[in-house]
Amino acid sequence: MSYAYQHSTGASSLPSFNSIPSSSTGLVSQACNRAIPAAKQWIEEGVTTLRSSRPRSRDEVRNSAKVVLRRLFSIPSAVILLWFFTLWWGERTVFQKSIDACAWEAWEAWPQGATPHRVAFVADPQLVDPHTYPGRPWPLSTLTVRYTDQYMRRSFSHIQKHLVPDSVLFLGDLFDGGREWATRTTTSPEERYKKINDNFWKKEYGRFMKIFLDPWLNQEYTPLDSRGRKLIASLPGNHDLGFGNGVKEPVRQRFQAYFGESNRVDVIGNHTFVSVDTPSLSARDQPDPATGSSSSSGKEDDPWPIWKDADDFLNQASSYKAKAEAEELQQLQHKPEKVKFEHRIVDAEEDVIKENPKPESAGFPTILLTHVPLYRKPATPCGPLRERSPPAAPDLEEDEPNALRIAGGYQYQNVLTPIISTELVSKAGPNLVQVYSGDDHDYCEVSHREFNGSPNEITVKSLSWAMGVRHPGFVLTSLWNPIDPQTGESTQQGSQPTIQNHLCLLPDQLGIFIHYAVILGLSIVVLLISSTYHILSTPESVSNGSVLPLTEQRAYPRHQYQTSGTSSSTLTPPGGLFSRGGLTTPGYPSAKSPHDTYRGADLDIGSPNLKDKAMYRPARAAGLRQTVTFIGREFIHSIRTVAQVVLPVYFFLIWRW
Template structure:
């Protein structure tokens, strides 16, 4: 605030100043750096100088019309169409698909709830030589490129828009992972034995590039006190084989890179139990060496025991695994750790003393089972209205064969687990099993298992790859909210079983439809440019050929006389001494073997000539540029020229823009 001095009163009084806010132009001017301001001034001066050249309003109107005609052309319009189309197909469609799945659009919790957000990804099955063995190059390479690009864009959009706290993969990370050789094993099929362990490691780096890099580059604040998680250790049949086809070196390689397939994790106050069901399925399959499914081999070892022993031991000790995981979570949340009091005295025990802690008890968090292969269900059990390939035949059907998972199997796969294996898993997991998530089928399926205690619901998650037989891939979002007492682990809210989680299917773009749309735009572009070329060619007047000034033909006599004169007046003579009196230059000097030297003089003493009449076989031939010009003067030539030039103009910009979008994913 400023003050003005009033001499009449010898006092200071505040003076009010009428201040006006700066204009928008001045604000922009003050915000720009000096070099940018000078550039703007220079552009304005140039524009003014150009406009000063046009004094009259008519000239300015003509200038504006010419500018509009230059900018708003059919070719430029198609270029803009392609720029918008490619941006939609390579960017907007992915963002719009994920934007439709935002958490607040479908989850329904109390206003004070802080749920834990989980994303389930199933069956990426990175395309490799095993996927399309008969597809030739470069189609095979383009398939790999576009499938990886599709999944990376989808996963990146999910991370940036939805930002889940945990990402869980449900197996089949690779398509031919079970086939690639290890240092101690080879593929059962001869044609895959050339792919060694190095090839599998390259595929692993592809997986890191497509999924792990976008996940690790996302900076976020997770609602989970343990931070964000990405778990991809659950194996699928394409990762290590199925049942008796599992090779232990292949399984060990997968676990060395991704972690144990059998594990217990506490996520969002829920107990997640991952079971290597593809290995456990070898328990009721025949041994490939003995063909037996019953008694052992004489040494007490049962068929396929080396394959199923690990997941079976894990299930048998489920109480211990669950108890430890849940107690560790409570300790992390603040429950004081119970210690042991030791006496500080020296004793000499007569026998060794072993101190053993009591097995931790299961607290009872809601339990969720993760299995790559779905659990057994009755034949023709319908999968619900969200199944893509075979929608329900009608509502409320108890059995719907087309809409159900087929209970079948084949080489290294089985659509569902057997009833024995399913009962073994569910019975040993323990109480409070509220939900099951599986993969393998590539399409969505949702059922309720009435045959198990608690009637857990199972969701078979869609494949996230557009090359797995579904037009619209997808993933499942799950919102977990289970507030507990950090001391006892008991749920604070009295809720019914299964009400602590909510699910939502998120669909991804139809990549095949995008390619079809590109094809339609291409056909539209070519049609418009062809019509444009025909119209311009018809409007262009036919060229007129003026009469030649000089004759285009000559008579044989004139042609012969001209040749004779050309000999006498040739400038190729080296010197005059080579010309003999009364004769012409020598044949060697002239270098023209087609004529004989003169042999006599005429009556006036001038050299005479012996004319030799030659048949002229030469023809008037147009040059290549002349022929091209004449071809362009025809209607077909004008249409072809206009069409080719306009196609090149549009394609040049569209292809550059497309490669930029593809290069930047």
């Protein structure tokens, strides 16, 4: 199996998001340099015919002009034009229409003059690697990598260029096989991947940076919110780390070293975002593989369990939230950050150092981010926007096909357990108003009535077209919570919502490929019919005659013979008419009946009484083969003419995204 990836630098040159250089475009440039001259030649041949010699009459001018017009207004030219519009539609128009349908102004409903903070949520890019399709042969494996990367890079570039979100938040599963690849101290858990070392993961990291960070850095940005923009990709998924007891500490440390702390609090648009590493936290209520007991029942002297960091973070979540909100208010007031201890001189014998009072929470609305969705009762409907199985009827209490499947397996679990889910909701609050998750690859929206406050949860679609959904997507969120910079209290009257969400669907890439295949088949049929018609309608274009005639003139030697009743010699062609008197000619059989005589110079090949008609069958077969040969040559020439123009256009559209 062979996979092609863009090469990136080593570990020493990958400490930050902006350290990955753009890849060379030499391969595409060479293809264009070779193909474009051939395409030009096709157009210039007609012009060269006109310029090669000075016409001596108006008829010659007209004939030369007709040659040029025939080339410009021909069947291959029509096929080329069809492909041009098809490729422009498949590589440009459909993407632009998808992004235009998500314009903020088309669905935001804030009061006039509002300045919301705009966020794009991206889930489960899951960069395709050897772990994704282990049995897929080359070159299909390489093409899968190329086209999935190109699709996400093009989609994300359109998001940055046309929607220009203030912040982009990723919801985990950045890689498909991130948990499988070796670190500096460990090897892959699967035997077939043990020869792959730590450098492979770093190349995957370089791919991720090229697809997502490069468009982010290259985008000119004029923020509506004066506090700037953020890109946060530190939330891990089960494909990045594993799940529960399957998470390995070196794998998690590597992920956090390159993407940042997984358990964190961020204040964005006057909302507090709480991100929790739920794949690691889920190990707390899983049986320990060694003892069979719950991991949370271990002794105090046991090694630091994999769930401990996330659990400690949740226990201190209220303090982290209060500190982050206080720092945000200080920035709004343009005040320096408060220090933990007072700046004063103390006596050396004083054993108590007073801390400054802990900051109080400003009470911003809280948003919880988790890769694995929260628990819900089985058959809880996901709503009308779910692609895989739309609801059977509106307002159903239970709809199994439309719901998330409550199940688990090797290194995954579709939803968190009820205990973990309840703890997340209670400790991330109060003021929890929204939950965003990933993992399922399809859209799902539920209101959790089983939890305090009934928070709304949106499971975001995958951005990749290789993750089982025909229409990938992302979620746009508009945040508007005007506050008093001194107190942090909202200045809106009443308890109006501060969050608006919108699902954005991206093009069906598989459908585009199917459309290309249909146009390809149509082009082949049209060019074949055109080539056949051209050869059969112009037999002079075929040397030695491409159309076999139905009659043939036989060349006989001239003989001298006498007819009855005359003494003179007469030269008569052997194919001439004989009399009924049975006169014979030396060397020729006598005619026994009128039906056995020749009919002049033309011999009817199709006559049933022609004894030597078999001698004409090879000639007929040879003529047919010759006709087919010339049709094939004309067809191949037409295919080559179209390809020399269409392929450079296609590679250019891909190269330029």
